[in-house]
Amino acid sequence: MGDDARQVPDAGDLEAALLGGPRTLTDRDLAERAGISAELVTDLWRILSLPRVEHGEPVFTELDAAAIGRLAELMRVHDLSMSTVVSLVRAVGHNGDRVAMWQVEALVEDLAAHGDRDDRAARLELLARLPALVGPLEELVVYAYRRQLAAVAGRYTSEFASTESRPYDAQTLPLARAVGFADMVSFTRTTAGLGPAELSAFVQGFEARVRDVVGAHGGRIIKTIGDGALFVADDPVAGALVATHLAEAFTAHVRPKRARPAPPHDVSLRVSLVWGNLLSRFGDVFGAPVTLASRLCDVARPGTVLVDPATAQVLATDPRFVLVEQPSCELTGLGTVTPWDLSLVRAGQG
Numbered sequence: 001m002g003d004d005a006r007q008v009p010d011a012g013d014l015e016a017a018l019l020g021g022p023r024t025l026t027d028r029d030l031a032e033r034a035g036i037s038a039e040l041v042t043d044l045w046r047i048l049s050l051p052r053v054e055h056g057e058p059v060f061t062e063l064d065a066a067a068i069g070r071l072a073e074l075m076r077v078h079d080l081s082m083s084t085v086v087s088l089v090r091a092v093g094h095n096g097d098r099v100a101m102w103q104v105e106a107l108v109e110d111l112a113a114h115g116d117r118d119d120r121a122a123r124l125e126l127l128a129r130l131p132a133l134v135g136p137l138e139e140l141v142v143y144a145y146r147r148q149l150a151a152v153a154g155r156y157t158s159e160f161a162s163t164e165s166r167p168y169d170a171q172t173l174p175l176a177r178a179v180g181f182a183d184m185v186s187f188t189r190t191t192a193g194l195g196p197a198e199l200s201a202f203v204q205g206f207e208a209r210v211r212d213v214v215g216a217h218g219g220r221i222i223k224t225i226g227d228g229a230l231f232v233a234d235d236p237v238a239g240a241l242v243a244t245h246l247a248e249a250f251t252a253h254v255r256p257k258r259a260r261p262a263p264p265h266d267v268s269l270r271v272s273l274v275w276g277n278l279l280s281r282f283g284d285v286f287g288a289p290v291t292l293a294s295r296l297c298d299v300a301r302p303g304t305v306l307v308d309p310a311t312a313q314v315l316a317t318d319p320r321f322v323l324v325e326q327p328s329c330e331l332t333g334l335g336t337v338t339p340w341d342l343s344l345v346r347a348g349q350g
Helices: 002-007 011-019 027-034 038-047 062-078 082-114 119-162 187-191 196-216 236-249 288-299 309-315
Strands: 175-184 219-224 228-233 269-281 284-286 305-307 321-325 329-331 335-337 340-344
Touching: 011 119, 027 038, 027 062, 038 062, 038 082, 062 082, 082 119, 175 236, 175 284, 175 288, 187 196, 196 219, 196 228, 196 236, 219 236, 219 284, 228 236, 236 269, 236 305, 236 309, 236 340, 269 288, 269 309, 288 305, 288 329, 288 335, 305 309, 309 321, 309 340
Parallel strands: 269 305
Antiparallel strands: 175 228, 175 269, 219 228, 269 284, 305 340, 321 340, 329 335
């Protein structure tokens, strides 16, 4: 215990290295520099999901002051409403926390796997290395953000160019998208008995494969939830390619890394797809098509893709797909729907 305690870096030194200096500034100092109220400083701090601070306590650094100053300038120059500022800051706080935790856990896992360390020793080693790692990790986040922002701008530019001649309906949800769900069958049973390292490898392998398939066929992951994923695509054909390839990609064995021989795990997905108009907010998508896709995924058979009648009609003339009408079923909150099974055409079919 004593040896471990001596290895723990000094908290003040570590924090100063990560935050660019010691905590010497109060909320009033930041407010005065930025030209805003101290109450707004603490509100923004809270929205970032950071620990509560007391008025007048020197808990901020020069890095904090610079960030608050830039945000205040953004509000003034672009005349942003407070609700917009709250949304922007909340997005950074929510996703920043997730990115930081993801990166830390990945590095801990790497240190434990390659350095003959237990989990505690790996975390202590990472703490010692963080000051040297923060720069490259930060640059990676900024690079990815710029690339993603450019991709969003590119999609909007292309979409507006293709719809200039169409009438605009302000009452219709703005984004025409294919939206789908993919849900792993029997996740609880499949992962029962796996240790931490095995479960981590299994979940990472599942998510990596889902992201690879979705990205390869022109879709984007909106979110993953352990054993499932919500995805979108900009046109119905791309969505259909994503959905059908997802269903096929998971009919093979997925073998989590193990220290001892064990039977492989057969993993299948239930998949759904709906073409319709959505609203995008808070990094998520909303609208009737999302609900319909969720309900169709619930009733799909393992290894299959279900679509609604309207989506089936849109895809019916594409020679790459086979559509087979299924028996009508009751979907929770939506009533009776007649789904269609969607699959890829095989050699010799048609």
